[in-house]
Amino acid sequence: MSLDAKKVARIARLARIGLSDDEVQTYQKDMEGIIDWVEQLNEVDITDVPPMVGTGLATARLRDDVVTDGERRDDVLSNAPEREGPFFTVPKVVE
Template sequence: MSLDAKTVAKMARLARVGLSDEQVHTYQKEMQGIIGWVDQLNEVDVTDVPPMIGTGLAQPRLRDDQVTDGNCREKVLSNAPDREGPFYTVPKVVE
């Protein structure tokens, strides 16, 4: 894949990066090098190599959903600044 100076300038404009003509040519060469490395990876034969991990291989660890109240009402209510019976009491906010 070839990357010309016009494309590099357009990418810089879209990224809101101001580049001089000299910088455009510098980044063009650097990006060409990166694209060359990616092209080298595409040449590697991976037909018999299984994937190391992926969404198709990973199984989520599930547990049954059990609804409980925790059986610790008194511990929870002991943290309340004020309570009435088994309920929190809060200041009235609506007149």
């Protein structure tokens, strides 16, 4: 497949990229090379190749959803700048 300068300029406009005429010529050659490479991939025979794990074949690794307090109250409270007993002490915001 070949791209002409008009198609490259249109692609650049759709991508909101401003290109000069010299840049259009450069990108035209680069994009043609990419398209040729993709066309080479289409020629590969993949009839006996099994699919890799995809969204349809993968299963989520789930664990039981158990609510706990973490049993680490003292460790958490040790980070508090101020505390009173088993509670955080915060400044009063509402009178």
